[in-house]
Amino acid sequence: MSRVAVTGLGVMAPHGDEPGSLFEALLRGESALAPIFPELPKPAAAATVAFDESRWFTKLQLAGVDRVSQLAVAAADLAMRDAGIRGDVDPERIGVYTGCGMGGATALDAAYRGNGRVPPLTIPAFMPNAPASHVAIRQGVQGPVLTYSVACASSAVAIAEAAKAVQRDEVDVAIAGGSEALIVPGVVLAWQAMQTLASFVPGEEATAIRPFATDRNGFALGEGAAFLILESADRARQRGARIYATLDGWGHGCDATHLTKPDAHGQARALRQALRQAGLRPRDVGYCNAHGTATRIGDVVERDALAEVWGDDLGELRVSSTKALHGHLLGAAGALEAVVTVLALHRRQLPPNGHRGEVDPACSLNLVPQAGADAPQVEAAISNSFAFGGTNAVLLFGRA
Template identity: 80%
Template sequence: MSPVAVTGLGVMAPHGDQVEALFERLMAAESAVSPVFPDLPKPAAAATVAFDPLRWFTKLQLAGVDRVSQLAVAAADLAMTNARAAGTADPERIGVYAGCGMGGAAALEAAYRGNGRVPPLTIPAFMPNAPASHVAMRQGVHGPVLTYSVACASSSLAIAEAAKAVQRGDVDIAIAGGSESLIVPGVMLAWQAMQTLAGFEPGEAARAVRPFASDRSGFALGEGAAFLILESADRARARGARVHALLSGWGSSCDATHLTKPDVAGQVRALRQALRHAGLSPRDVGYCNAHGTATRIGDVVERDALADVWGADIDRLRVSSTKALHGHLLGAAGALEAVITVMALSQRRLPPNANCVSVDPACALNLVLQAGETAPQLEAAISSSFAFGGTNSALLFQRP
């Protein structure tokens, strides 16, 4: 069975829409988190995307297309261009596998605040499968077009399911990833009510998110979209495509213990499943792009899960959470972090675990604490996504 190749990468993210430039900004520990909505009762920060929809849509086309779908269309188009995949497969042999946690928040917010006037296209604008459908229409996809909505694991799981479809021969090309755009006052208030968002002093929003640090206080929301183009390595080779990485393993599990509190055993199952699928041992994997939400409980649970799986080799595993810099993209987090993991593997350079001045002893890991670190021997890397609802997803990449 031919391995699954990553032949295209596309992002529309807080650090921009060029994958290489985004990675350089992360390597330099440049934060995209800044204050938003100054009129809210409590200070709020988020990582937003500088996005001009008129690059991708006419004004007429924008009617009823929420920002979450606009971002998805742009990122998927960039991924297809990067893969040089357009026109290389029968439209019935192309699939879209998209993650989206909460759908079109801007459309819903506008409906709630419309003083009694609800736009007639509100429903198709905010339905969670709208981004996948818009990507399919833009790319002319006639194969499976599927949406996965499992909170923070949505796009990671979508990528895993796309890889399975490629391996089974269901599709020749999979456009896999996700999008999320929730930076609206109502959603921000809801997350603040959960007390999971990071607090910060005036002027300190950029370093508000501190994964694995002793003074961590939560995450900042982010928005954006990211897509990978997946196809069999044999097909990629035959058409002369560039292979960024091989997606060689994936694992998923459910905690089945609590809706919002993560569980070590559940995360361990997903991580071990990814390793088994790839035929690798823990010591073969040199870097983990951690879920790392900088919550008091979540970071400790993730550390304990990694320590359980890697055992005596835990100090060989370099770890960082890039959410400190681009925020938590929820349904799109797994896809953006998968792109970052592929770039780290390809360049053998490790993005830092930013803002962590003092590591919590309960989170003792071999963290990437300095900007600009290299990993000359890096051959395999893993990206983890652990969601509300108890769904865990892990993606394991190898150099081609």
């Protein structure tokens, strides 16, 4: 069975729309977080995308297309261009596998806050499968077009399912990733009510998210889209494609314990599945892009899960949560962080764990320092996505 190759990357992210520039900004520790909605009773911050929709849509095409779908269309198109795929694949042999947690939040918020008239295209604008459908329409995809809505694990699950389809020869090319655009007042208020968003002194938004730190107190929302092009390594070599990395293993399952409280044993099961499928031992994996939401409970549970699997080798695993810099993209988080993990392997550099300050003793890990780190010996890396609902997803990438 051929390995699964990553041959294209596309992003519409808070740090821009070019994967290399995004990665370099993360290496520099640049935060994309900024204040939003000053009218809200409590200060809020988020990482938003500077997006020019006119690059991708005419005014007529924009009717009924929510921002979440606009970002998806753009990121997927950039990924296909990066992979060098231009009309030379049977459209029935291409699939779209997209993660989206909340769908068209902008359309739904506008409907709730309107003047009594609900726009007639509200339903197709906010349905969670709209991003995948718009990507398929733009790319002419006639194969499977599937959406996975599993909260924060959505796009990581989508990428794993896309890899399975490639391995099983169900598709020649998979456009796999996710999109989320939920920076609207109602959604922010809802997350604030859950007390999961970080509090901060106005003016300190950029450094408000501190994964694994003693003084961490939550995350900030982000928006964006990210897609990977997956195809068999054999096919990629035959067409002379650049291979960024290979997707060698994945694991996902459910805690089956609590809707919002994570479970270390459930996360450890997903980690073991990914290692087993890749045929690797824990010590063979040199970097982990952690879920790392900077919540009081979540960071400790993730550390305990890593310790359960890595054991005495935990100190050899370099760890960072890039959510400190680009925010938490919820349904698109796994895809954006997968792109970052792939680039870490491809470039042999590790992005920092931002703003950590003093590390919580309960979160003792080998965290990548603020200056980032070179990683000439890292041959495999994992990206963790652990979701509300108890779904845990782990992607394991290897150097090409």
